[in-house]
Amino acid sequence: MKLYSKQTLSVPLAAMSESGRFVHSYIITGEKGAGKKTAAKYTAMMLLCSDVHDGRPCGVCRECRRILSGVHPDCISAEKSKKSYSVDDMRDIVTDAYTSPNDCDRKVYLITDCGGWSDAAQAAMLKVTEDPPDPVYFIFTGDDLSVFLPTLISRSMVIDITTADRDACMEYMHDTYPDRPEEELIRAADAFGGNIGRCTELLEGDEKLLDLAERVRRTAAACAVCDEYTAAAVLSGIRDRDVFRQMLGMLCAVVRDAAVMKSGAQPGSYIGCDRGSAAKLSAFPASRLIQMYDSLTYTAQLCGLNCNLDSAAAMLAGRIAGRKGHI
Numbered sequence: 001m002k003l004y005s006k007q008t009l010s011v012p013l014a015a016m017s018e019s020g021r022f023v024h025s026y027i028i029t030g031e032k033g034a035g036k037k038t039a040a041k042y043t044a045m046m047l048l049c050s051d052v053h054d055g056r057p058c059g060v061c062r063e064c065r066r067i068l069s070g071v072h073p074d075c076i077s078a079e080k081s082k083k084s085y086s087v088d089d090m091r092d093i094v095t096d097a098y099t100s101p102n103d104c105d106r107k108v109y110l111i112t113d114c115g116g117w118s119d120a121a122q123a124a125m126l127k128v129t130e131d132p133p134d135p136v137y138f139i140f141t142g143d144d145l146s147v148f149l150p151t152l153i154s155r156s157m158v159i160d161i162t163t164a165d166r167d168a169c170m171e172y173m174h175d176t177y178p179d180r181p182e183e184e185l186i187r188a189a190d191a192f193g194g195n196i197g198r199c200t201e202l203l204e205g206d207e208k209l210l211d212l213a214e215r216v217r218r219t220a221a222a223c224a225v226c227d228e229y230t231a232a233a234v235l236s237g238i239r240d241r242d243v244f245r246q247m248l249g250m251l252c253a254v255v256r257d258a259a260v261m262k263s264g265a266q267p268g269s270y271i272g273c274d275r276g277s278a279a280k281l282s283a284f285p286a287s288r289l290i291q292m293y294d295s296l297t298y299t300a301q302l303c304g305l306n307c308n309l310d311s312a313a314a315m316l317a318g319r320i321a322g323r324k325g326h327i
């Protein structure tokens, strides 16, 4: 099986497979759509596949197929009894971890999407991750490391898969959607950089995402010419908090690209959906870009505190597209 754009994961796993000794606990981080769940399953396949070759799981043996379809008895996905994992959810995993594997020599626990879990829930995992039963492996995933306690991090191999790679993303789309016109694939890659998950959502017909990308582009363009009025108009009128936050995240990516351009880094590392506006923004002083980025992340935090979205949008527009403080 091929893993696109995730050398940070596939290379160390291949090396461990070669040596026959795997780390028992993994923390995989990456932004939404980066492919954390795929990466977690890939890791489980590396551990359970009966025919690993060239440092990759085969993808077709009985073990691989059952992992891919989510029915492998030794690849267990933790379940959330509430919105996030509770202490009891984790205790269930720990109890299960001390029983023997069903079919294989190893068993793997996928504890994905750990955001929002309590310190107590994590603490329940500390003992077992420090001294895990021989056949047992844990794979945790989360958006970033702030989700995890330092003690859990210190016991795990941390792998960040955020790094977007536009070439790998195009290759994935060519392989997965061989019949789609090239323009469509390019449009998706342009909209979401190298984020394979987002590109797939777009190609699978998520028009809402397309609308969001369009709004981000209009806002970024307004920021580039200090058109506060247009920025406010585009940013306001979104009713859904998560959608609004998602849009702020996409704007952050554009501002980040502008900073990358300013530093003269490699073009391959762009992640935003509007390279044109990023190029214009890169003419701004670095301090202005930092201030824009801070305003975006601050507003995203406000969204979590039940603020009024339209007021937040108006305030944000002033901060990121206003002329004040910017000459």
Ligand SMILES: [Zn+2]
Pocket (backbone or CB within 6 Å): 048, 049, 050, 051, 052, 057, 058, 059, 060, 061, 062, 063, 064, 065
């Ligand atoms: Zn296999």
